[in-house]
Amino acid sequence: MSTAGFDFASGNLSKLLALPKYLLSLVLSWFVPRVRSRWAFGSGAGVGEGALAVARRLRIEQPDAEIAWLVADADEADRARAEGFTAVERRGRAGFWTTLRAGHIVVTHGLGDVNRFGVTGGFIVQLWHGAPLKRLHFDSPVTTKVAGPPLIRALLRRMYRAGSRQVDLYVAGSPLAAERLRSAFRVAPGKVRVLGDPRDDAIARQASETDAGAQARAAVRSILEQAGARIAESDALVLYAPTWRDGDPDPGIPNDAEARAIREACARTGAHLVVRSHPLGGGAYDALLGDRVHALGAELLRDITPMLGAFDAVITDYSSLALDFALLERPIIWFAPDLERYGSTRGLYEPLEVTASGRVARDWAEVLRTWDALAAPGERRALIGEARALAERFHTYRDGCSAQRVLGEITRLRAPAAELIDPEGVFFESFYGRQIGCNPLALDREIARRFPDRPRYWSVVSERQHVPEGAVPVLVGGREWFAARRYARLLIVNDWLRYGFRRRRGQTVLQTWHGTMLKHLALGRPNVGLRTRIAVLRESRRWSLMLSQNPHSTEQFRTSYAFRGDILETGYPRDDSLAQALAGHTVNPVAVRLARAELGVPPDARVLVYAPTWRDRGVTLVDELDVRSLAEELGDEWVVVARGHTRTHDFGRYGGADARVIDASRHPDAATVILAADVLVTDYSSIMFDAAVSRTPMLFFVPDLAAYRDRERGFTFDFERDAPGPLLAAREEIVSHARALAEDGPDAEWLRQYEPAAAAWRERFTPYDDGRAASRVVDALVARSSL
Template structure:
């Protein structure tokens, strides 16, 4: 189910909350001004919970530096239970213990923003911003939407204040690892960082895409999918994964007629359409049948371990396209709002370059593309070639050791400085 209107996160709400929290930031800066940071204490957090790049980095750091204390900062009771089940040292990020851990840590690792840990205790830390994907859409200071204040946009001082708040915050980042040289200038610009802090070390979150044999990756991904999705065993898996639109509804939701056509296509091809909306996405994905299954993060928390088990990806501007491309399987781009999205959020890369000049406006176009792939071996070969070209653009490191490279770099910045 999508979040209720009152609960929907938007950039405007988030930015207004940042401005309202300025006194707490000032208090935190004062309390940590002369704090002594312990290079042998590293803290981690993620808006995705105990998963993704932060968990991969924690595990790599544990193997690389066994004597370092590694603590996870949780945001709710479910995360606390998972931390206990994984045997991790943990604390609630907004508690006094969470503040003290963040204020004392030599290294702080986040995947989204400083709110992944205790945002008021970061002064003086070595901060690793792992991010959560290679950007196709513009981020942070590069995007007008990301700096929105809603009704307060009418006041130039407020706009200048939030822009400067973003800049001052992101300049504290010590390391932002990326998957390839393609993304270095984008991250430097979005986070206002010098190039030496944006390193092509690979993304820890993607290590699972490259470890083991291709057959082993596919088998492991299918096992995860079949365990989490009833009725998938032996059937082809199609995945629809739209990106977030800052609180606006997903324009790619099928119509009633298109849902019926989706069911008919899946019946004819023994397929299941898996729908994975963004955790903050808005839209009605209420259509259910034995051919359509919703797999939100509450059901299957991590996307990366699933991708080798997907036969075709359908997406729009999501970084998942770059990740999925390493499988060599077809990607169908569904972009019904390209002009609006490009003008309001902005894209780093030319969409025609990313998509090979082919994208669909609606689900009828998507289904036409699927039927063409089924009927035409040459079309499938062309699709595989486009995926391979996208993978070459997006990934330098394919050895499954990016988390180790990032952990080693952080150790060199702190433990062996």
């Protein structure tokens, strides 16, 4: 058996040994100018993949562009010349010089697709080679594997990180693929754009144009027949495409009995099985080949993706080729004999059962049963439906125009930054772009109402986020994001600005913050080091104005951030909807019903909201209350709505499949969650000050009170004395208080006991929250000519 080809361990070792060359090339790149009209293309698969689609389109759109293809051998050189490109050997001096002088560099597998020592300073586009199904780069321990001490491994990871950051544009086929690429390469969201995968342009056309599919089939038949196959017009073609296993043996290679069964299945169904081993690791399939089983290796067809329209079905394990094939909406048979081992070594982004809709064959007998079942119309329709669902998940664009979009995006990103946004616009960011909410959202609504023609730019971390109507999303770390922060006249943010932001002359930065502080912030935290102090002071100098909910917050901002600018003590715009929902001393029932309907709460349920803050000591989902157990103990009449802090969004969700637990962590408006509550349970979260506006009953679950008070953050006032509700340490106490409220309503003993404290709390912390805070803030911005 042959498993020759690249493996990560040897590839990583070669990177480390070449470190002196990288350093020398870096210095040289400072003195060699790049030429924008010169393009360097390369692909680990040869002259093909999405790079070929983009290069062909470039030749149409920019006939004067100088297109060089970096090749590995004479065969690739011939293919490049046949396309009309200049062929340059990538490893030699010519390859280095060509890459070093190119204004644009386009790759599909990595920087080694061109001359990796000449990439520094170029505009680099990483197309990748398929939607991520298996884990990539930093997401998989295999990809950064190298023998040696921890220092060597750390150096390798730094080299990988440096390489990832050199890329200016990563191209993804869908938001799901984009999120996986961002994770794999550890790059800012704005570096990855959903433009469609150019390598799928041909397949998209084959899916919609009968002639295109027929041409692909004719081409594949011709190649196979030249290799000795005999295929009738009416014969079906089934592709078997196992993925590469880093040089390990292919567990899908059939034994003699399985090979006989496969050949019999081909004869029985009138089909031909075409075996396509991964180019980086061929398997020993010779014993399987025969009248109706054929090999289609890279030596016969270098790039198979544009020819997928030739096949009636695909059998694969973890290959992204299946996701490309899904565009055709034809059956896919998933075959993973080593699922557990592969999942524990390379790893998958989701269980294969999820991708495969629960259908994963573990041996050839299961594969052949599914293959036979394709003759049944119902089974065939089911498999086609599953392929269609995959296409919807992984392909935002299905028009065959992705190469055009990539070139258009390159042109746009290379325009002057000032041309990317309107300088009269307003930039909004909430929780580092992780949420469209809080005070910035409330101010967006007011500004949009009063200045409908004013451009509004919203910082986001994903294409899945929905910005307010009329606003423009800008992905964090992208060129438009930096341009909006640099050139917009007004910035409205609720957390640190980071990324080396410097406020320009005439620019206003309104720091709204994100809650009245119970716990100490910034300089007020215990044991603050010199480095942190410098960072805090540098950050607060970036702000023009601050927004405060109450006198306590104003005092804390002066001390915790040493802020000396103007502070607008107006109340919180994010709480305007809470104040407006009040009818006397209770919330309007219509507002409650609307809030519950928005969250998916059954209309007749009682609602307990659990909203804990995050913890400094770790990066995990905070569920000290165990919401699933809480829901069980409360009983069927209750629903628990959990809302985690934005800093814990990446660490899981609450409740799982439990219908009595609703995870509202990513809901844009905390006010909706508060309005839905019969009772709110929190620990040290600033949501306690918002809930006071709507007079929502509050319970405080604080089993770690002493530790949090004395060792973690500490409090800015005597919380134990002033709390507007009982401080509890056991889940059973939460249950009993909630049930008492359900039975007695406003007459519940504990609620009446804490009413004086709750009234004092409102007087101290919500004196301005009357439903008009956003209007007052916008008035102040207009008065300062910031709007």
